[in-house]
Amino acid sequence: MAAQSQFLITGSVILSALLFGLGVVAFVFKRNIITVFMSIELMLNAVNLAFVAFSRAWGKLDGQLFVFFVIVVAAAEAAVGLAIIILIARNRQSLNVERVDSLKL
């Protein structure tokens, strides 16, 4: 039972590292501004998995609590970020990140 729990924790942390790496690759590789934004969400999810796994490993709930705060921040970030994306798409008629080359809208 302890060995199985140990395996689940180790596996989850390694999976979270893999997912974070894939999120970084997606962030660099994707050209659509919405997909770039989605890869940020993927990285946040990977970090959440590590939080939950360590919460289980230490037998404490603080890690799960941090997941809530991360989710709240992600929701706020998604609302503001998508509003900015709509604004950019309206002003530039394009969703390609290469067209967004100055800070001015």
Place this chain on the structure above:
Amino acid sequence: MTGPVIVFFALAALALGGAVSLILRRHPIHSALSLIVVMVALAGLYLLLGAEFVAAVQVIVYGGAIMVLFVFVIMLLNAGIEERTNLSRMAGLVGLPLGFFLTMQLVYWVAHSESQMNAAGIAAGGSAASTRDLAVLLFRDFVFPFELTSFLILIAIIAALVLAQKES
């Protein structure tokens, strides 16, 4: 191999497949659906790790609210297949090896530190924690950060309204 281990491998394969599909698919709506698969698989992993409430919140807030917002914006902007340019090929050439390197580094150091943790006997001390314990912790010890998050969401709502309105 026992039941939980098999379920873990199935969910891990689902999550990794979804993440790879997010990268390979060129249409944003396909990428969004792949991301939903990743999030639901992660919710299953949270259940496996004994975090029931986090799993429920993951499905409702991430899989429900945030991804619906994404799909909504994709449809609103009528986003099509992403175009490839010389610059994007360059980003692929440089970014893919670097991302692969970063991932391998992360996995190596995580596995390394895990074996150290085993030696120190830290892990596997997890006890079953209820949603009630979580609520006590959230509303007693972390009540001030919790109230701060409501301000954060309020500011985000106002910001989204101001940004998205049409200029008159």
